[in-house]
Amino acid sequence: MARTAASAAAETTVPILDLRRLHGSGEERAAFLAGLRAAIRRFGAFYLSGHGVDPDLVAQGFALSRRFFALPDAEKLAIEMVHSPHFRGYTRPGWERTRGLADWREQVDIGSERPALPGGPDAPAWQRLEGPNQWPAALPELRPGILALQAALTEVTLRLLRAVSLAVGQREDALDPIVAERPTQLVKLIRYPGHDAVPEDSSQGVGPHKDSGLLTLVLQHERGGLQIETPAGWLDVPPRPGTVVVNAGELLELATDGYFRAAVHRVVTPPAGVERLSIAFFLGARLDARVPVLPLPPDLKAEARGPERDPLNPLFHDVGANALKGRLRSHPDVASRHHADLLAATA
Numbered sequence: 001m002a003r004t005a006a007s008a009a010a011e012t013t014v015p016i017l018d019l020r021r022l023h024g025s026g027e028e029r030a031a032f033l034a035g036l037r038a039a040i041r042r043f044g045a046f047y048l049s050g051h052g053v054d055p056d057l058v059a060q061g062f063a064l065s066r067r068f069f070a071l072p073d074a075e076k077l078a079i080e081m082v083h084s085p086h087f088r089g090y091t092r093p094g095w096e097r098t099r100g101l102a103d104w105r106e107q108v109d110i111g112s113e114r115p116a117l118p119g120g121p122d123a124p125a126w127q128r129l130e131g132p133n134q135w136p137a138a139l140p141e142l143r144p145g146i147l148a149l150q151a152a153l154t155e156v157t158l159r160l161l162r163a164v165s166l167a168v169g170q171r172e173d174a175l176d177p178i179v180a181e182r183p184t185q186l187v188k189l190i191r192y193p194g195h196d197a198v199p200e201d202s203s204q205g206v207g208p209h210k211d212s213g214l215l216t217l218v219l220q221h222e223r224g225g226l227q228i229e230t231p232a233g234w235l236d237v238p239p240r241p242g243t244v245v246v247n248a249g250e251l252l253e254l255a256t257d258g259y260f261r262a263a264v265h266r267v268v269t270p271p272a273g274v275e276r277l278s279i280a281f282f283l284g285a286r287l288d289a290r291v292p293v294l295p296l297p298p299d300l301k302a303e304a305r306g307p308e309r310d311p312l313n314p315l316f317h318d319v320g321a322n323a324l325k326g327r328l329r330s331h332p333d334v335a336s337r338h339h340a341d342l343l344a345a346t347a
């Protein structure tokens with residue numbers, strides 16, 4: 001049924017789903033899957049409880065993040081992203097862009113820890129996204145701590161992805177081929193400085209966007225600021241103890257032919273004197289895969305609107321092209337230093 005602005009306005013938060021119910025009785029499992037489908041269809045996002053990620057790993061992740069951001073600028077800039085053709089490393093506040101405007105946050109991008117591919121003139125451009133991370137010499141604990149967290153978040157997100165397939169009437173392994181062996185993993189440690197530390201005319205922590213992969217988990221440390229766009233306006237998604245926020249990404253929008261739409265979301269700059277830490281985990285598909293359009297059952301197919309057509313943000317079934325699009329746009333300094341040939345080709 002079409003949602004009216006009035007009913008959406010009554011909504012104060014996105015639903016909470018308990019992943020333990022997926023492994024409960026038949027009835028619990030069915031209720032979980034129905035709730036999952038409804039939440040992604042309606043909001044593109046939800047809270048997930050019962051996810052089983054070790055709270056100590058999460059606490060350690062935030063502790064490491066805090067220590068990293070407290071390092072002297074010279075230590076952080078030693079691993080600045082502009083040194084990495086693979087878009088890994090540190091980005092200073094104001095250097096990332098969303099829809100052309102500066103995002104007032106600093107962050108470290110830590111992707112799948114794999115060697116660079118050989119490349120060469122005929123290699124597909126997405127191969128440039130694979131390669132080693134940059135690790136700070138001044139904080140050697142970061143590497144094991146964040147890679148352990150990345151592994152735990154990958155495991156739960158893959159489990160959730162199988163549930164998403166079931167929720168739209170597929171076999172649970174329907175999307176396995178596009179994530180087998182080498183899914184795209186990205187952990188982003190993020191710090192949003194308070195309003196006093198950003199230019200006065202901006203409250204853009206990160207501007208409105210869709211995530212380019214399959215599913216994103218957002219861990220928020222104490223402070224809110226994340227908002228999801230709904231027909232009735234922006235909905236706050238503050239932290240809730242024991243939960244993570246899950247966003248559907250562009251590849252799920254493509255796989256369901258728009259039955260699901262990726263969540264448009266943003267983060268608002270915290271008040272003066274307050275900082276906000278978050279850790280986002282992005283699960284994408286294999287960069288060499290093509291996202292299939294799943295054969296939805298007729299009742300769902302009838303409600304699939306097709307993927308959104310936004311000239312400013314075309315969506316690509318070729319996973320590598322979709323991932324590269326987002327990276328080149330968000331990090332123009334990396335793009336012009338390492339990938340000027342691609343910019344010239346798409347200009």
Ligand SMILES: O=C(O)CCC(=O)C(=O)O
Binds near residue numbers: 220226266278279280
């Ligand atoms: O920091 C957050 O809460 C969300 C970050 C986000 O949406 C992103 O980095 O894509």
Ligand SMILES: [Fe+2]
Binds near residue numbers: 209210211216265
């Ligand atoms: Fe995002």
